Amino acid sequence: MKGLLATINMAKMLLTLFGLLILHQDVVEATYTMNETCAYYTGYIANPTNCKGWGACEDGVLKATGNCSDGYLYDSKKGICNYASKVQCATSAQNICENSDDNTLVAQPSDCTQYCYCKNKTIMGCTKCPNNQLFNPSSGTCVNTYTCPADSICRLIPNNKFAGSETCGNYLRCLDGSGTEGSCSTGFFNALTGKCQSTNPCSTVNTNTLAPDTSICSGYTETSGPQYFADDSTCYGYYTCESTTGTGIWRSCPYTLNFDGTISTCVQANQVKCLKNRCANINLTFVTDPSSSCKKYYYCSDGQQSSTSTSCPTNAPYFDEVLQACVPTVPSYPICS
Ligand SMILES: *[C@@H]1O[C@H](CO)[C@@H](O)[C@H](O)[C@H]1NC(C)=O
Numbered sequence: 001m002k003g004l005l006a007t008i009n010m011a012k013m014l015l016t017l018f019g020l021l022i023l024h025q026d027v028v029e030a031t032y033t034m035n036e037t038c039a040y041y042t043g044y045i046a047n048p049t050n051c052k053g054w055g056a057c058e059d060g061v062l063k064a065t066g067n068c069s070d071g072y073l074y075d076s077k078k079g080i081c082n083y084a085s086k087v088q089c090a091t092s093a094q095n096i097c098e099n100s101d102d103n104t105l106v107a108q109p110s111d112c113t114q115y116c117y118c119k120n121k122t123i124m125g126c127t128k129c130p131n132n133q134l135f136n137p138s139s140g141t142c143v144n145t146y147t148c149p150a151d152s153i154c155r156l157i158p159n160n161k162f163a164g165s166e167t168c169g170n171y172l173r174c175l176d177g178s179g180t181e182g183s184c185s186t187g188f189f190n191a192l193t194g195k196c197q198s199t200n201p202c203s204t205v206n207t208n209t210l211a212p213d214t215s216i217c218s219g220y221t222e223t224s225g226p227q228y229f230a231d232d233s234t235c236y237g238y239y240t241c242e243s244t245t246g247t248g249i250w251r252s253c254p255y256t257l258n259f260d261g262t263i264s265t266c267v268q269a270n271q272v273k274c275l276k277n278r279c280a281n282i283n284l285t286f287v288t289d290p291s292s293s294c295k296k297y298y299y300c301s302d303g304q305q306s307s308t309s310t311s312c313p314t315n316a317p318y319f320d321e322v323l324q325a326c327v328p329t330v331p332s333y334p335i336c337s
């Protein structure tokens, strides 16, 4: 099965082989919500939970949502409500099946290694492509190379529109749900205006240094040598004290590490249940919400975590910060306990 069979033949063949398709949903990728997409784009976007739905992004947040009228679906590639027969919906597989003919194979929009089989407007089952291949919904086959839109900012954005990149100051040119990164010929891309400008619109991440603290060292209990105290505003900073009457000097843990006050050491971020902004000193797109027993995750933009955290889906209820994905079993990191 090299991915060259026609859609319907492949579905029939799988049905004959296994009697029923296997429901196989190991890992569901964390994907951008509408609100998260709005941090990078101004204009209309698709609603990932509803084939008719659209959202309007302005000033970095979702300002309005709506549905296309009956007979129309939101065409995420064109950015308009279009005749249902002309739209390949980019939302959940169930949503796609509701708008697909019998015996079609459709992509599992949140996981490019999976595809689902539709009949009678319902998902009959989902399965994984063999040999780590990816499902290309245009050809309806499993292929070796395919740019997966599931984890792209462009997933909900129309074709040939420009969105901000995670590398702040660069842009993504969106096409079929995936982006090609580029930079302005002069200046920096501003995601909220969609234009290049001469000044860098990106807030500087983690270059802040906290002022010396004159009271924190009263907690010093050593007989000699330095003692370290967590600061109360970051997950990654701490004060160094040399005596009870000294002044605490602020320092940052190395990039990607957080400070564990209980052992006075910088450790991997997933070892510390820090309830402050966890996006600041780390190179991750999504971080665990430590108050959720690893059932929710935040999204990071410019070193800031989103104002609210998002739940993992019920079939993969735990967020794995290292895999950057929702998984079926609780990860063993201390942050999950
Ligand atoms: C989007 O984000 C804004 C600002 O963070 C918040 O007020 C609003 O409730 C969010 N909307 C949704 C649908 O999550």
Ligand SMILES: *[C@@H]1O[C@H](CO)[C@@H](O)[C@H](O)[C@H]1NC(C)=O
Residues within 6 Å of the ligand: 050, 052, 053, 065, 066, 067
């Ligand atoms: C759009 O339709 C969905 C599904 O029918 C519904 O849940 C949602 O409330 C509608 N949204 C608006 C803005 O009408």
Ligand SMILES: *[C@@H]1O[C@H](CO)[C@@H](O)[C@H](O)[C@H]1NC(C)=O
Residues within 6 Å of the ligand: 120
């Ligand atoms: C198709 O789905 C409808 C509504 O759920 C159901 O009434 C009908 O029996 C189904 N038909 C077949 C052939 O499964």
Ligand SMILES: *[C@@H]1O[C@H](CO)[C@@H](O)[C@H](O)[C@H]1NC(C)=O
Residues within 6 Å of the ligand: 283
């Ligand atoms: C983030 O991590 C990835 C993979 O570990 C690495 O390739 C990339 O250069 C890192 N980016 C920064 C800004 O450190």
